[in-house]
Amino acid sequence: MGNMEFVIEAEGLTKTxxxxxxxxxLNFNVKKGEIxxxxxxxxxxxxxxxxxxxxxxxxxxxxxxxxxxxVYTQTEAIKKHIGYMSQRFSLYEDLSIYENFRxxxxxxxxxxxxxxxxxxxxxxRLGIExxxxxxxxxxxxxxxQKLAFSVAIMHSPxxxxxxxxxxxxxxITRRQFWEMIYEAAAQGITVFVTTHxxxxxxxCNRVSIMVDGRIEALDTPRNLKDKYxxxxxxxxxxxLARKAG
Amino acid sequence: MLPIIFIxxxxxxxxxxxxxxxxxxxxxxxxTDNDNTVASRRLAGHFRSSPFYNIVGESAxxxxxxxxxxxxxxxxxxxxLPGFEKALAKGQPAHVQIVTDAINGSAAALMNAYTxxxxxxxxxxxxxxxxPQAGMPVKLTWSYWFNPQLDYKTYMVPGILVLLVTIIGMxxxxxxxxxxxELGTIEQINVTPIRKHQFIAxxxxxxxxxxxxxLAIGLLVARLxxxxxxxxxxxxxxxxxxxxxxxxxxxGLFISTLTNTQQQSMFISWFVLVIFxxxxxxxTPAESMPQWAQNLNIINPIAYFISIIRMIMLKGSGIHxxxxxxxxxxxYGSAVLSLSVWRYRKTI
Numbered sequence: 001m002g003n004m005e006f007v008i009e010a011e012g013l014t015k016t017x018x019x020x021x022x023x024x025x026l027n028f029n030v031k032k033g034e035i036x037x038x039x040x041x042x043x044x045x046x047x048x049x050x051x052x053x054x055x056x057x058x059x060x061x062x063x064x065x066x067x068x069x070x071v072y073t074q075t076e077a078i079k080k081h082i083g084y085m086s087q088r089f090s091l092y093e094d095l096s097i098y099e100n101f102r103x104x105x106x107x108x109x110x111x112x113x114x115x116x117x118x119x120x121x122x123x124x125r126l127g128i129e130x131x132x133x134x135x136x137x138x139x140x141x142x143x144x145q146k147l148a149f150s151v152a153i154m155h156s157p158x159x160x161x162x163x164x165x166x167x168x169x170x171x172i173t174r175r176q177f178w179e180m181i182y183e184a185a186a187q188g189i190t191v192f193v194t195t196h197x198x199x200x201x202x203x204c205n206r207v208s209i210m211v212d213g214r215i216e217a218l219d220t221p222r223n224l225k226d227k228y229x230x231x232x233x234x235x236x237x238x239x240l241a242r243k244a245g
Numbered sequence: 246m247l248p249i250i251f252i253x254x255x256x257x258x259x260x261x262x263x264x265x266x267x268x269x270x271x272x273x274x275x276x277t278d279n280d281n282t283v284a285s286r287r288l289a290g291h292f293r294s295s296p297f298y299n300i301v302g303e304s305a306x307x308x309x310x311x312x313x314x315x316x317x318x319x320x321x322x323x324x325x326l327p328g329f330e331k332a333l334a335k336g337q338p339a340h341v342q343i344v345t346d347a348i349n350g351s352a353a354a355l356m357n358a359y360t361x362x363x364x365x366x367x368x369x370x371x372x373x374x375x376x377p378q379a380g381m382p383v384k385l386t387w388s389y390w391f392n393p394q395l396d397y398k399t400y401m402v403p404g405i406l407v408l409l410v411t412i413i414g415m416x417x418x419x420x421x422x423x424x425x426x427e428l429g430t431i432e433q434i435n436v437t438p439i440r441k442h443q444f445i446a447x448x449x450x451x452x453x454x455x456x457x458x459x460l461a462i463g464l465l466v467a468r469l470x471x472x473x474x475x476x477x478x479x480x481x482x483x484x485x486x487x488x489x490x491x492x493x494x495x496x497g498l499f500i501s502t503l504t505n506t507q508q509q510s511m512f513i514s515w516f517v518l519v520i521f522x523x524x525x526x527x528x529t530p531a532e533s534m535p536q537w538a539q540n541l542n543i544i545n546p547i548a549y550f551i552s553i554i555r556m557i558m559l560k561g562s563g564i565h566x567x568x569x570x571x572x573x574x575x576x577y578g579s580a581v582l583s584l585s586v587w588r589y590r591k592t593i
Contacts, residue, residue, distance in 0.1 A: 054436045057593050075592070076438055084436040088429030107437045161436075 007032050007159050007190045008053060013062035015048050022048040024213040026062070030159075030192060035185050037204030038194040039233075041241060044210040046194040047087065050163050053192070054084050067158045080108070083152035083160035083189075087167065091148050093137040097123070100136065100151060108155035115154075122150040125183075142173035146180060153184050160184065162193040166200065178203050201233040209240055216240045246509060253516045264538035265523045269530060272356050275302035275310035275319040282330035284371075288341075288383075291363050292323070298359075314346050314390060316566060317556065320532075321345045321356055333371060338384035347389035348555050350400050352530045357387065391559045402473045403554045404527040406463045407489075411522075411547055413456040414490045415514055418448055419497030423510040435591045445498060445586050453490050460486050476561030485553050485567065488574045492546040495581030502588040521547045549574055 008030035015023040022045045030036045040046045051057040053066050055075030064071045067081040091100045098119055105115035123129045126146055136144060145165060153160050162181075166174045178200065185191050193204070201207045201221055208218040217224055217240060221233055230236045274292055278285050292298045301319050302309060313319035324342040332339035343360055347353035364383055371382045392399045425431040434444065460483070467473040475482075497514060504510040524538060525531065525547040531539065542548045549570045556562035564571075 051593065055592070056432065056435055079436055079438040082436065084433065086429060086432050088432070090428075090430050090433035092430060093428075104437070107434075107439045 005031055007067055008036075008192065009063075009065050010053075011063040013049065013052065013064050014060050015045075015052060015057070016060045021213050023052070023059070026210075026215050028208055028215060028218055030190060031205075032158075032190055033185060033188050034205045035181060035191045035193065035203065037201050037207035038192060038210070039196065039198070039201055039207050039237065040194070040210030041196065045213040046210060047163055049210075050161050050192070050194060054082060054161055055079055081158045083155065083157040085148050085152040085160070085162045085165050087163045089141075089144060089148065091136050091144065091151060094135065096133045096135055097128075097139075097147060098132050100147070101154060104151050105154055110155060118154050122154065125180075126150070142169050142176075145169055145173070146177060149177065149180055149184075153189055156187075157189060159190040159192060162191065164194055164196070166195065166197065174200070198233040198237050201237075207233070209237060211240055211243075216243075246512075249509070249512065253512070257516065257520060260520060260538070260541075261523050264534045264541070265529050266533055267351075267355075267529050268533055269352060269355050269359070270297065270533045271299045272297055272321055272359065273301045273313075273319045273532075274298045275304070275313045275322045276300060277304055277307040277310050277322065277324045279305060279307075279327045280325050280329035281305070284330035284333050284339075285325045288325065288329075288364075288367050289323075291367050295359075295363060298363075310344070314344065315560060315562075317346075317552070319346070320352075321360065323360070333382050336382070339382055340384050340386065342386045342388070344388050344390060347392040347395055348400055348559050349526075349530055350392055350395035350397050353389055353392075353395060361385075398471050399473055399559065400555075401527075402467045402471050403558045404525075404551045406460060406467060407525075407547060407550045407554055408522065408527070409463050410456045410460050410486055410490060411493050411518070411550075413459055414452060414493040415497040415518060416511075417452045417455070417497075418494040419501040419510050419514055420507055421452070422448055422498060422501035423504055423507045426505055427507060432593075435593075441586050441589050441591065445582065445589060448498060449491075449494055449582075452494060453487070456490050456494075457483060457486060473558065475558050477557035477563065481564060481567075482554060482557055485550065485557070485571060485574070488571060488578060489546060489550045491578030492574055492581060495578055495585055496546075498585040499581055499588060502585055502590075521545045524548065525551050527551055544577075546574065546577060 006029040010026055010028050013023055013026040014021070026049060038046055038050070048057065052059045052064065052071060055071060055078045059071060066078045069077040071078065092103070095103065101119040102115055105118065110118070119132070120129060123132060126143070128143060131139065136147070149162070149165060166177055169177070174197070181191050181193065195201065204221065206218065206220050207224065208215045210216065217236070219227070224236045225232065228236045228239045230239060276289050276292065278289055293300055302313050304310060307322070307324050310319065310322035310324070314322055322344040324344070326340045326342070329339045341364070343357065345353045345356055364385060368381050368383055389395055425434070464475070464479065464482070468475060496517065500513050500517070501510050504513060524534065524542055524545055527547070531542060531548055553567045553570055556566060
């Protein structure tokens with residue numbers, strides 16, 4: 001176990017598929033309670049890295065620990081302490097909101113009363129208690145995304161991984177979604193989020209920018225803007241991407 | 246996918262064309278000779294020298310033959326009554342009883358046609374030697390056991406009930422896992438600390454209950470609409486079905502762990518199912534298949550269950566008669582389920 005301050009430690013994380021290098025020697029640490037933005041264009045290797053950190057995929061090499069557990073040998077222990085919201089929408093569409101909460105809560109070993117309590121608390125915060133028994137398929141995308149996030153953190157994980165959580169939703173919902181992320185961080189949940197919306201990068205405590213499988217920059221948004229003399233993160237990203245191209 | 250599309254139909258063509266046959270090549274015959282004279286032994290000799298008959302029992306007590314018909318080790322029993330030779334000598338009718346296991350009505354009719362031909366040959370010999378003017382010397386009494394009217398439905402319906410639970414079990418459980426792969430929900434499941442056996446159990450139990458429920462409805466329809474006799478214990482049918490479902494659902498789940506789309510899973514399940522169904526003895530007698538095909542049936546769960554359900558429903562067989570196939574099914578079920586738990590990967 002490394003430094004207690006860090007919940008994710010990656011040293012030389014490398015993943016190859018045949019001759020294709022998806023992640024090339026990534027080095028980064030994520031602090032407890034931090035909102036860590038993991039940026040990059042489509043195909044830059046974000047999803048591969050997030051899958052490795054979640055124990056869905058084994059890395060080719062590197063020394064990586066998540067929540068103090070090793071990603072090679074302790075994947076199931078990692079899974080107890082993380083939440084995950086994938087790019088593809090992943091609640092069961094033919095179940096109701098409450099059934100989804102009950103199902104995922106049950107997997108994490110939460111008691112029935114705890115699940116009930118947590119569900120009404122979270123639905124209350126979203127202001128949709130009346131939809132408790134609605135089938136997911138009948139809900140608009142924005143609400144579904146917020147629900148998927150709620151389900152991902154209902155068991156109070158140490159870290160929640162969000163893989164492009166705001167893809168395809170309107171700006172207002174994106175805004176609300178980020179408010180939820182801040183609330184989660186305020187409760188001490190570390191947030192590891194990938195996105196390709198550069199305006200969202202401004203909301204993160206620190207961001208890393210991936211280009212072609214490598215981390216090209218890693219710092220706070222302010223420092224990055226200073227360093228690359230850009231007025232916003234879009235500018236930073238374009239400069240880095242152009243350099244690589 | 247492309248190789249599967251080409252290979253599977255060819256494999257089916259080769260296996261099924263050789264294996265599935267309506268011919269009966271080896272009739273298992275039990276002979277009870279209560280006359281025990283030169284004439285009676287000569288008739289028995291006719292059966293013995295025929296390539297279509299396989300003499301599985303010879304006894305002076307016809308209860309032995311009846312027992313063999315009950316436990317399925319004989320298809321047909323022939324009883325030569327005392328006074329056979331004397332009657333022939335006097336030109337009186339000599340009585341022979343033929344008892345046939347008629348669970349498979351069409352096979353029974355075919356077996357009787359063969360038997361009739363052999364008796365006919367014998368008759369002509371006797372006529373040539375003794376008195377060409379007399380009538381047919383040997384007088385036959387037929388009886389069909391387990392399905393006296395040779396009713397096709399009596400034979401088919403229990404087998405179709407088996408198909409019903411098989412299709413529910415194999416397709417629904419397998420499709421369900423692959424559907425989660427297609428929707429992406431499986432990824433969400435895989436990042437949770439759920440144990441592999443818990444996941445498989447979750448995919449197994451609901452469809453297991455549904456299939457047993459369908460079997461109950463099917464049995465009710467068989468009884469009420471088709472008046473199929475259920476001589477044995479209904480509870481025993483459900484015990485066997487419960488065990489059997491683990492086998493077919495295990496196969497379905499195993500296929501689903503190997504495939505990525507419902508289309509692939511459907512195609513492979515269908516291939517396995519068609520071979521298993523056609524070789525199972527549902528339509529054609531499984532015993533007349535070539536030996537290699539019968540060996541293949543060792544891994545055919547449908548063949549086991551069809552033979553067991555016919556025994557229970559039509560013969561009234563009890564737990565002792567079906568113990569061995571039941572144990573085989575149980576072992577088979579645990580093997581395929583372990584295999585699918587092992588093969589299910591929580592990583593990509």
